[in-house]
Amino acid sequence: MKKFWALFFWFWPLVALWLCAVAPANNWWFPSPPLSTLGHQIDGLFYLILIIVTVTFVGTQFALGYALWKGAVKEPSGKAWFSHGSHKLEIIWTIVPAFILVFISLTQLDVLAEIRVLSNFPKEARNAPVAEVMARQFEWRIRYPKPGTQLMTEPRPGDLYYVNEVHVPATQPTMINLRTQDVQHAFFVPRLRVKQDAVPGLIIPVWFEIEKAGEYELLCAELCGWGHYKMKARIIAETPEQVQAYLARLEQEQNDDGVADEQSSQ
Amino acid sequence: MSRVSGLTTLSIAGLLLTAAGCSDFQSSFAPSKRTLALIPEAQSGVGTTPGVTPLVDEKFGNPQHLKAWKKLPVEWGGVTSSVAEYVAGDKPVIRLTADETTPFPVRAGRLVLTSGDGAGKSYEISDWNAEKGEATLASAPEVAPAAGDNCTLDPGNLLQSGRVLYMRHCSHCHGTAGDGNGPTAQYLYPRPRDYRNGIFKFTSTIDSSRATRDDLLRVLKYGIPGTYMPSFLLMKDEELEALVEYVRFLAMRGEYEQKLVSELAADFSSKALETRLQSESRQDIVQELADFLKDDMPETAETAGDELAETWTTAEAEESKVVPSVPRVPDSPESRRRGRELYLGKALNCANCHGIDGAGNGPQTIAFEKNPLTDELYPEAGLHDIWGNLNQPRNLQTGIFRGGRRPIDVFNRIYAGIKGSSMPAFKNTPHEDIWHVVNYVLSLQFESETGAVGEAPAETVAAAAADSQN
Numbered sequence: 001m002k003k004f005w006a007l008f009f010w011f012w013p014l015v016a017l018w019l020c021a022v023a024p025a026n027n028w029w030f031p032s033p034p035l036s037t038l039g040h041q042i043d044g045l046f047y048l049i050l051i052i053v054t055v056t057f058v059g060t061q062f063a064l065g066y067a068l069w070k071g072a073v074k075e076p077s078g079k080a081w082f083s084h085g086s087h088k089l090e091i092i093w094t095i096v097p098a099f100i101l102v103f104i105s106l107t108q109l110d111v112l113a114e115i116r117v118l119s120n121f122p123k124e125a126r127n128a129p130v131a132e133v134m135a136r137q138f139e140w141r142i143r144y145p146k147p148g149t150q151l152m153t154e155p156r157p158g159d160l161y162y163v164n165e166v167h168v169p170a171t172q173p174t175m176i177n178l179r180t181q182d183v184q185h186a187f188f189v190p191r192l193r194v195k196q197d198a199v200p201g202l203i204i205p206v207w208f209e210i211e212k213a214g215e216y217e218l219l220c221a222e223l224c225g226w227g228h229y230k231m232k233a234r235i236i237a238e239t240p241e242q243v244q245a246y247l248a249r250l251e252q253e254q255n256d257d258g259v260a261d262e263q264s265s266q
Numbered sequence: 267m268s269r270v271s272g273l274t275t276l277s278i279a280g281l282l283l284t285a286a287g288c289s290d291f292q293s294s295f296a297p298s299k300r301t302l303a304l305i306p307e308a309q310s311g312v313g314t315t316p317g318v319t320p321l322v323d324e325k326f327g328n329p330q331h332l333k334a335w336k337k338l339p340v341e342w343g344g345v346t347s348s349v350a351e352y353v354a355g356d357k358p359v360i361r362l363t364a365d366e367t368t369p370f371p372v373r374a375g376r377l378v379l380t381s382g383d384g385a386g387k388s389y390e391i392s393d394w395n396a397e398k399g400e401a402t403l404a405s406a407p408e409v410a411p412a413a414g415d416n417c418t419l420d421p422g423n424l425l426q427s428g429r430v431l432y433m434r435h436c437s438h439c440h441g442t443a444g445d446g447n448g449p450t451a452q453y454l455y456p457r458p459r460d461y462r463n464g465i466f467k468f469t470s471t472i473d474s475s476r477a478t479r480d481d482l483l484r485v486l487k488y489g490i491p492g493t494y495m496p497s498f499l500l501m502k503d504e505e506l507e508a509l510v511e512y513v514r515f516l517a518m519r520g521e522y523e524q525k526l527v528s529e530l531a532a533d534f535s536s537k538a539l540e541t542r543l544q545s546e547s548r549q550d551i552v553q554e555l556a557d558f559l560k561d562d563m564p565e566t567a568e569t570a571g572d573e574l575a576e577t578w579t580t581a582e583a584e585e586s587k588v589v590p591s592v593p594r595v596p597d598s599p600e601s602r603r604r605g606r607e608l609y610l611g612k613a614l615n616c617a618n619c620h621g622i623d624g625a626g627n628g629p630q631t632i633a634f635e636k637n638p639l640t641d642e643l644y645p646e647a648g649l650h651d652i653w654g655n656l657n658q659p660r661n662l663q664t665g666i667f668r669g670g671r672r673p674i675d676v677f678n679r680i681y682a683g684i685k686g687s688s689m690p691a692f693k694n695t696p697h698e699d700i701w702h703v704v705n706y707v708l709s710l711q712f713e714s715e716t717g718a719v720g721e722a723p724a725e726t727v728a729a730a731a732a733d734s735q736n
Contacts, residue, residue: 139489139496155665157712163488164499226450230435232500257594257701258470258674 002072010065013058020054032191037209039193041111048107052100118205125173125207131166132177135185135198138227140218142166147247151177153203160250166218167246168210170237175207188221189235195221210237293329295443298462298520300527308534312556318526321567326519329442332429334422337571338518339579341511343424345371349415358406362399370399374419377401382415428512431505435498444516454494457655461513462520465652465686468669472588473682473691476581482510492666518574525570588682594673595701602719605706608699614692619649619659623716626661649688657687665711676704
């Protein structure tokens with residue numbers, strides 16, 4: 001029975017390793033490879049931390065099992081080693097994790113700065129947000145600047161509006177301004193690995209460079225009320241020309257006076 | 267201690283309730299308040315003669331078993347075809363005639379014969395071959411279908427899928443019957459729409475007309491900014507189509523109920539009964555009701571159905587659509603100034619409700635209004651809609667346009683009014699003038715100060731402001 005506990009604690013890290021090994025093949029992993037430039041770096045950090053915690057978990061579990069096993073096979077005679085208050089041990093288990101944590105925090109600084117700090121954004125994206133994404137219970141309202149103008153904080157005449165669908169250029173750094181009209185929401189595009197809270201009163205710049213044209217799911221990742229589950233939109237990444245054409249269509253539709261429409265359909 | 271046992275009792279009761287709820291829950295279309303104001307006999311009927319509730323259920327069914335009243339202009343769904351061959355046997359098979367224009371549906375669960383000797387018979391399909399159009403029936407038909415008999419596959423499936431989607435996405439606010447009284451409704455301002463009177467606010471049709479399918483689709487797709495109605499843009503087209511039909515079905519159901527109640531409300535409401543009992547006996551009144559329900563009601567009900575069919579069909583017709591006779595007047599400071607004059611002028615008098623600066627704070631917003639249903643003043647000041655809710659005029663400075671921000675949307679709001687609200691239809695105003703007002707209203711959001719239309723010089727602005735204050 002004594003040996004059982006040693007085997008018990010050795011067993012679980014093996015299960016964890018096996019799960020990690022078979023997960024990708026069974027689609028228990030990420031929804032897709034990262035499809036934005038930042039996504040690769042974010043995934044890189046994720047894997048780095050995954051490896052560190054795996055080594056730590058497996059190592060400590062095996063050490064625990066080893067201690068139990070030694071105790072199990074030991075003759076029940078003689079004195080036990082009293083380890084409580086061992087300075088040497090305490091220094092080791094303080095320094096090693098501290099070193100790991102400092103290492104992690106320093107390693108991720110660059111990526112964090114690239115994601116969050118406006119002055120580190122790619123220049124072409126930083127100066128020209130393509131749209132304002134306004135979260136509200138329970139939808140995403142989009143405002144594009146009037147074609148040929150800059151997006152301003154306050155709505156300007158000629159701005160174009162849509163809901164639950166954002167058209168952005170692919171394969172180039174793109175920035176949006178994230179806002180919320182009511183409570184906290186979060187702008188989450190799983191396949192791009194982009195996730196940013198929208199906070200009342202703040203305009204938060206978010207940038208990404210989508211590597212492949214296509215449709216991306218945009219979800220709210222902050223429980224925002226009873227309709228949270230409805231808060232789904234799509235990001236459509238296409239060529240800059242296609243985005244321009246889309247905005248031109250949108251502009252035409254938004255200026256619809258119900259007369260031109262009639263004439264063109266006749 | 268007692269608190270703990272209280273909690274235990276509560277949780278046991280909760281568990282029991284949950285178990286009971288799971289076993290045999292039947293949802294129902296709740297009767298309207300006006301129906302409930304009738305005497306019980308008028309609601310449920312006298313003897314075997316049906317009252318309002320059974321009459322409505324007869325035509326529309328209940329949420330579990332919807333009924334299609336063929337008279338109504340609703341797309342019920344289903345694919346029509348005809349029998350090409352019937353093979354009797356252990357597993358009876360009906361082969362359907364192929365039609366090049368409409369392919370067979372991918373799935374089919376039921377086949378209903380609509381002509382021939384077995385007309386009206388409905389059969390469960392146990393196996394469906396979509397390529398060949400072969401339906402294997404679960405049981406042998408009593409009357410063998412003949413080649414050439416017409417049939418429908420899955421009749422009503424569009425309405426049924428509409429109901430499923432409605433119950434999932436809409437009913438928690440709009441209620442099972444479309445009464446705008448679902449569980450979340452009480453937390454919302456403005457209140458979710460109760461469409462049992464057939465009225466939808468934001469339409470593209472003239473003021474006397476109902477909403478079109480496209481109007482409802484637009485609201486579903488783009489939501490109503492400034493309210494809790496969210497956008498359902500990401501739903502598939504066929505899902506949206508099913509929802510629109512189901513909402514129209516509910517609206518017609520509610521309207522039908524209202525029409526029947528209107529026939530009885532004057533003489534057979536609980537309130538009327540009180541007065542009548544002073545000179546008549548209850549027995550006589552019930553007898554009169556029974557006679558009315560028996561002799562007049564069937565015809566009245568049919569007429570009500572015909573009216574419904576007509577109004578909802580007319581709504582889709584070309585002549586119901588608002589089409590401005592002139593294109594939008596180009597937006598310019600002059601046009602906006604003209605718009606502002608009209609806005610403040612006696613004829614349109616927009617400022618009376620929307621305020622001189624468009625902030626939705628006109629004098630009407632602090633006046634007490636009379637409730638047309640009860641003839642009493644509302645307890646709170648301000649404008650009310652036909653649903654009895656406080657419905658203050660829009661603040662036009664926010665840049666939020668509930669019915670849409672396209673010029674044609676704003677034109678529609680002015681020309682046809684906002685149905686069910688205090689916003690009247692200005693249908694006698696020249697279209698050009700309406701466009702001036704549209705230009706002014708769309709510019710209000712960007713005004714630096716009241717009346718500062720576009721590039722107006724500073725003194726004009728000051729003068730206009732002084733004018734409007736006088």
